[in-house]
Amino acid sequence: MNNFLTGLAMGAALTTAGVYSPDIILSQFIFQDFTMLQTFLTAAASSTLLVTTSQSLTLTTLPPRPASTLDLLSWTRYDGNILGGALLGAGMAVCGACPGTVLAQLGVGVRSGRWALVGAVLGGGVWSWISRRRRRTGGDGERQQQKTGKNLDSRDGKLAGTGKGEMAYEALGISRAAMLIGLEAGFVLALAAAVKFADAPAAKARGIPPYVAGLAIAAAQLVSMVLRGSLLGASTAFEELGGWLWGAKKYANLVFSAGIVGGAWLASSAVPALRPVTDVAVSPVRAVLGGFMIIFGSRMAGGCTSGHGISGLSLMSISSFLTAAATFAAGGLTGLLVG
Template identity: 65%
Template sequence: MNDILSGAAMGAALTVAGVYAPDVILTQFNFTDFTMLQTFLTAAAGSSLIVTASQTLGLTSLPPRRPASLGFLSKYDGNIFGGALLGAGMAVSGACPGTVLAQLGVGVTSGRWALAGGLLAGVAWSWISSWSSSSSSGCSQEGNRDQKAADEKAGDGDGLGKGGDKSRPAETVHEAFGVNRAVALVGLEAVLILVIATVAKLTTSGASVARGITPYAGGLAIAASQLVSILLRRSLIGTSTAFEELGGWVWGAKKYTNVLFSAGVVSGAWAISQAVPALRPVTEASISPVRSLLGGFMIVFGARVAGGCTSGHGISGLSLLSISSFLTAAAIFGAGGITGLLLE
């Protein structure tokens, strides 16, 4: 029940913020409206403070999100490639693994096709994961299962390193720069506030003006859903693992934890949109079923390659000051922006 309630808080927050709407995502990536970016940065700033407080008070003890390596270029090549594929898919479909669930709850037509593409990606990725695991030794498989159980506490899975291991390479910003976490957090908050203020001064956020809800209020609502998740289940928000879990059902692997959280996202978005009809989109972005299906596959497959999505890496991972999450977020927005301009 706690997973469902936590998901419902996130679904309601995404709906209130308006960033679930395909047009808000598409206009961000063609640089005509910056509602999404301002909301995202505000959510990251608020979530970082909440997660730091929870770690300090002992409510959570979450290590940084570990690198996602494909073994080709560097230990972060999976974060960069997967993040880029996710960002490009967002510009194609107007959705991400979290917002597509809110779209389903609110009743956005293109979201249904994007969800179908995401489910196909989940089936494909779960098969790849099971094949990869079967190629490992029994001891390695046991270790992978133990690590994955810890990973899922951070929301998206496949993104946590080993906490307190002095021998491992730096996986957080403060480790990389040789400063304590408090200093790094103050620096992050300062940078986020500066960027938010600059974006607000130099760009437009017409989508938020039309809805009567500022990006800052929307971002804080998403940060508040992070707090709900911490209090109810001692875990951070993240959604893309649910698609892998659902895909695994095809191959006989029955897991439900992240599926329940994601079901909560759908129900929370539905409930708030029913209670406040003004939160529903007046018009829908014109996205063809084929484009939505393709983009849906890209966002989920990319998220699983990167070990997390816009919420798992972009909100939760940044809050843990994980290097992998900063690189993933940069790849998402960079590739999404390039793709958005090419599609214009």
């Protein structure tokens, strides 16, 4: 029930914010409408304050997001984060959705979201199959252990018993408090610059300022922390669903995803003005392709725009900074090429 209620909160928040709309997402990646960026910066700043306070008071003991290692780039163990984040961003610019907003689009009734869901399920199925094969042949954890000489937690590939090396402030050699101050200052300055120099016509048309939208998403993060003791993230559900094809039946994240669909439907039904003004014409082929890319990329990176972009940044995880940077960079480049 807690997973479903948290999903309801996230679905309602995404719908209120409007960032589920393909028009808003696609316009961001061709640099015509910065509603999504302004909302993201507000949500990330607010969520970081919530999570850091909770961690400092030991109300939660959430580990950092671990590195995603594929052994494709010899110079970094974060190659999965970089490559997966880039694929995620490119996919967003192709289909106008991310793993969480695909579900919100279903609830609101966006036509392209149904096709993006098809691609997303396919992406989850393929990644689930690859993951099963890698585990059977000694995947990331074993190779990383050979490189470091240290034991690994088989569940997520972290160095057993410690998050050292995964926190950005540890890598920089500063305190968590100093990192918080610097990060919040960076978010605020970036948001101020975006508001001053980058227009957000979609937010103005909806009558909901991006900072209000971002606070709504942060509120959903708080609900997740209180009810589940964990942070938001949507892409795991598609790997779970894909795993059903191979006999691995799990439900927790699927229940959460059902809540997102339900929350989006309830919010848009209660306030019809939250529905998109126009249903952007994203072709079925493009939507399926993009849907596949966003899920395959998210699972390669170990998280999506909510899992890394909101939650992971809030935990100050190195992997999340790299994933988010790769996502926005690749999304912008792809948007300019296909937009």
